[in-house]
Amino acid sequence: xxxxxxxxxxxxxxxxLIGISFLTFLLTYMAPGDPVRTMYAATxxxxxxxxxxxxxxxxxxxxxxxxxxxxxxxxxxxxxxGNSYAYGKxxxxxxxxxxxxxxxxxxFSMILMLIVSxxxxxxxxxxxxGPIDYxxxxxxxxxxxxxxxxxxxxxxxxxxxxxNWLPVISxxxxxxxxxxxxxxxxxxxxxxxxxxxxxxxxxELNQDYVVGATARGIKRWKILxxxxxxxxxxxxxTMLGLxxxxxxxxxxxxxxxxxxxxxxxxxxSAITAYDYPLIQGYVLxxxxxxxxxxxxxxxxxxxxxxxxxxxx
Amino acid sequence: MKKQNFFLKNKTFTFFSLLAILIVLAAIFAPQVTGxxxxxxxxxxxxxxxxxxxxxxxxxxxxxDIFTRVIYGxxxxxxxxxxVVIIIFVxxxxxxxxxxxxxxxxxxxxxxxxxxxxxxxxxxxAIAVAGILGASVxxxxxxxxxxxxxxxxxxxxxxVLKIRDRDFVAAAIVTGSKTxxxxxxxxxxxxxxxxxxxxxxxxxxxxxxxxxxSFLGFGAKAPAPEWGLMLNEGxxxxxxxxxxxxxxxxxxxxxVVVFNMLGDSLRDILDPRNE
Numbered sequence: 295x296x297x298x299x300x301x302x303x304x305x306x307x308x309x310x311l312i313g314i315s316f317l318t319f320l321l322t323y324m325a326p327g328d329p330v331r332t333m334y335a336a337t338x339x340x341x342x343x344x345x346x347x348x349x350x351x352x353x354x355x356x357x358x359x360x361x362x363x364x365x366x367x368x369x370x371x372x373x374x375x376g377n378s379y380a381y382g383k384x385x386x387x388x389x390x391x392x393x394x395x396x397x398x399x400x401x402f403s404m405i406l407m408l409i410v411s412x413x414x415x416x417x418x419x420x421x422x423x424g425p426i427d428y429x430x431x432x433x434x435x436x437x438x439x440x441x442x443x444x445x446x447x448x449x450x451x452x453x454x455x456x457x458n459w460l461p462v463i464s465x466x467x468x469x470x471x472x473x474x475x476x477x478x479x480x481x482x483x484x485x486x487x488x489x490x491x492x493x494x495x496x497x498e499l500n501q502d503y504v505v506g507a508t509a510r511g512i513k514r515w516k517i518l519x520x521x522x523x524x525x526x527x528x529x530x531x532t533m534l535g536l537x538x539x540x541x542x543x544x545x546x547x548x549x550x551x552x553x554x555x556x557x558x559x560x561x562x563s564a565i566t567a568y569d570y571p572l573i574q575g576y577v578l579x580x581x582x583x584x585x586x587x588x589x590x591x592x593x594x595x596x597x598x599x600x601x602x603x604x605x606x
Numbered sequence: 607m608k609k610q611n612f613f614l615k616n617k618t619f620t621f622f623s624l625l626a627i628l629i630v631l632a633a634i635f636a637p638q639v640t641g642x643x644x645x646x647x648x649x650x651x652x653x654x655x656x657x658x659x660x661x662x663x664x665x666x667x668x669x670x671d672i673f674t675r676v677i678y679g680x681x682x683x684x685x686x687x688x689x690v691v692i693i694i695f696v697x698x699x700x701x702x703x704x705x706x707x708x709x710x711x712x713x714x715x716x717x718x719x720x721x722x723x724x725x726x727x728x729x730x731x732a733i734a735v736a737g738i739l740g741a742s743v744x745x746x747x748x749x750x751x752x753x754x755x756x757x758x759x760x761x762x763x764x765x766v767l768k769i770r771d772r773d774f775v776a777a778a779i780v781t782g783s784k785t786x787x788x789x790x791x792x793x794x795x796x797x798x799x800x801x802x803x804x805x806x807x808x809x810x811x812x813x814x815x816x817x818x819x820s821f822l823g824f825g826a827k828a829p830a831p832e833w834g835l836m837l838n839e840g841x842x843x844x845x846x847x848x849x850x851x852x853x854x855x856x857x858x859x860x861x862v863v864v865f866n867m868l869g870d871s872l873r874d875i876l877d878p879r880n881e
Contacts, residue, residue, distance in 0.1 A: 306721075313722040318734065325738040439862040441814050443821050444837060444855035447844065455845050543729025547818050551841075558730075562822055565737030573734055580730050 303592070307585050311578070315370065318577045319363050322570040329379050329570055330355065370578065376571035380564065385575040389557060393579075396549070396556035400541050402472055403479035404534075411484040415491025416518065419499060430488065437485025442544055446478040446551040463553045475552045479544050483537060490533050494526040501525075527598055535591030542580050619871035625864045633680035643671050645678040646829040654847045664849040666840065672849065675831035676857045682832045683861065686743050686825075687813040693751040695805045698758025703793045705759065706766025717763065720756040728753040729815060736824035743832075746825040750815055754808075758801055765797040799876055807869035810862040817858050833858045 330349050334340055350356055354365065369376065375385035418430040453460045453474060461471050498504070499522060507517045546558025553559065557576060564572035613620045632639050648669030657664040663672035705716040723731075735749035769775060775792060783791070819825040820834030828835065833854040840850025 309718070310722050310726070313719075314726060317731075321735060321738045325740075435866070436859075436863065439810060439814075439859055439866050441817055441821075441834075441855065441858050441862075443818060443834075444851070444858065447837065447841065447851050447855065451844055451848050451851070455848070539727035540729065542727045543733070546730065546733060547822060550822060562733070562737070565734070566823065570738075573738065577730065577734050581726050584727050 300593075303589060307589070310585065311581060312367075314581045315367060315574075315578055316363065318574045319366060320359075322574060323359060323362070325568070325570070329568060366574075375575040375578075378564070378569050378572045380567040380569040380572070385571050388560065388572065389575055389579055392555060392557040392560050395554065396545055396558060397583075399472060399475055399479070399549070399554065399556060400538070400545055403476035403483065404541065406476055406480035407483045407487055410480065411488040411491055414484075415488040416495050416523070418488065418492045419495035420514075420518065422496065430492075434485040434488045437481060438489075440482060440485075442478055442482040443547050443551050445481055446474065446548055449474050449478060450552070471552070471554070475548050475554050478548050478551070479541065482544065483541065487533070487537065491526075491530060494529045495522060497529075498522045498526045524598075528595065531591055531594060531598065535588045538587050539584055542584060616871065616875055618867065619875060622864055622868040622871060626868050629680060629861055629864060630684060632677055633684050636674075636677045636681060640671070640674040640677050643674045645670065645674045645831040654843065656847070657849050663853045664847065666836075666847070666850055667843065672836075672853055675836060676833070676853050678831040679833045679836065679854065679857065680861065682743060682826055682830060683813055683817065683858070686747055686816050687809060690747050690750050690754070690812045690816065691805050691809055693747070694755040694758055694808075695801060697751070698755035699762045699794075699797065699801050701755070702759035702762025703766050703789055703797065706763040706770060707789060707793055713763075716759065720759050723753055723756045724760075726753075729818065732815065732819065733822065733824060736819050737822075741824050741827050743820075743826050743830075746816055746819045749819070749824075750812065754812070757808075758804065761801060761804060762797045765800060766793050769793075769796050803869070803873045803876055806872045807866070809869060810866040813858070813862055813865065 328346075330346050330353070331340070334346070354362060357365075366376070373386060375389075377383065378385050378388055381388060414430055414434075418427045421427045460474055463471075504517060504522065507521060508514070542558075545556060546562060548554070549556040549559035550562050557579070561573060561576040563569075564576065636645075648665060648671065650667075650669050652661075652665055652669040653667050655661055655665045655669075657672075661671050661673065663676060665671055666675075701716050701720075705713040731753050732746075732749040735752060736746045739745035739748065769792070775788075778788060778792060816825060817832075817834035817837075820832050821838045823835075823838060826832035826835045828839065836854040837851055840847065840854070843850050
């Protein structure tokens with residue numbers, strides 16, 4: 295990626311971010327539910343309508359839409375996402391406290407997924423249309439059709455209720471409580487990714503150089519690991535970057551299932567409490583994380599594929 | 607004669623379309639299938655009964671029959687899923703064809719919006735939208751449609767761009783074909799097969815996402831029988847009454863498998879690129 299392309303990419307990211315911020319702000323602006331009432335409900339006292347109105351005026355909730363949006367956006371750019379209505383604390387500190395657990399969970403389940411799906415996908419591609427291939431395809435097919443929250447609940451039923459090996463509630467966020475959530479996430483993702491690994495490897499196996507190498511008597515597994523695998527890495531990494539999106543969505547569901555102390559769990563409870571600043575902050579943060587990861591993915595091509603380095 | 611050949615030749619497709627029809631029929635004739643039991647009413651005295659006897663799937667805390675609720679749940683799930691798929695199919699195809707055919711600022715506006723949606727994790731936005739609009743099946747449908755139409759728009763646009771500059775298109779324009787006629791008669795038929803395949807394979811994943819939203823409490827509302835919601839309600843009784851979670855989950859799984867298989871076999875039939 296040349297400097298010009300990088301600049302263009304960053305500009306594009308900025309446009310997307312502004313769009314996302316506008317959309318989230320618009321949605322929370324139109325949303326039913328009164329934040330001032332919610333805020334007071336948290337303290338337990340509901341004051342009179344006059345007081346409520348005064349507070350609304352103070353918080354700028356009576357200003358025109360674009361004034362509110364502009365003020366909010368400027369604050370965001372200064373790192374101030376406002377105070378959470380329900381917790382009364384800055385959104386930034388609330389999200390920061392939950393950021394690492396979520397990233398840890400996502401990372402851990404991604405590693406699990408790679409360990410499972412790369413060998414399986416390659417095996418399936420090498421034994422194309424053999425019994426192993428059919429078995430792998432069958433398993434991945436069922437894996438894709440499983441609702442991940444249900445997988446989580448079933449794992450919980452077996453490992454926490456029946457045999458009592460692992461904690462039911464993962465609120466501690468330690469390693470033991472991360473096992474089931476990450477396995478749950480990894481199952482759904484591995485199924486999808488194994489299929490993609492299979493397709494990518496199959497495509498490479500059809501290239502002439504594989505026939506050439508085989509003809510020269512190079513061992514099958516050696517061709518596979520030194521030629522085919524590095525060549526199929528490029529599409530695989532692109533797909534990995536894209537699957538981060540569904541991973542971030544998936545974590546929120548799985549975090550709720552296991553009461554895991556992550557950002558998704560926080561956001562879901564924020565939505566139920568009409569805690570708008572927290573929702574807006576969450577959506578924007580996830581957007582930024584997702585885009586930064588995909589930018590890193592694109593930049594990593596330079597190191598993986600030497601052709602990209604020459605193209606500048 | 608010819609028709610029979612088709613169904614015999616594509617056994618997988620025939621098998622799974624029969625299963626799909628069976629599921630749809632079970633949903634439509636839910637009152638007959640369940641013998642007239644009300645899915646939202648039960649007797650608390652018979653709460654949390656294990657499967658067997660009168661209640662083959664057991665009962666929940668309020669004594670409602672799980673089997674009845676699972677069957678009625680198919681109504682909610684199927685109708686919501688089909689609505690989402692039809693909306694994103696129609697809206698996405700329409701906008702994609704417009705963007706591809708007209709180009710210029712129409713293309714820029716539509717595709718920038720699509721880019722924005724794609725550059726963002728769909729389920730996260732759907733959760734936010736569904737949550738903010740308030741919990742209801744309608745809002746869950748809106749939220750999912752809002753984040754899912756872009757795939758169709760991109761596909762339709764790229765397919766239109768492929769034929770946009772062909773001679774037969776230019777000839778049709780020169781001979782005086784009106785724009786709506788061009789879109790309907792030339793652009794749409796060239797995109798429709800691929801898009802129908804995409805829609806068919808999307809049914810399963812849309813159903814999963816809808817049930818995720820319901821599970822989080824942003825979809826169907828109690829006491830409606832909906833599989834995701836039932837799982838959420840059953841969660842508290844994981845120890846005492848695991849059947850509350852097993853059957854609704856199995857229902858989602860089976861229906862998604864059937865529709866995924868149906869979509870895949872339809873793709874094998876319609877897609878000429880497949881071997």
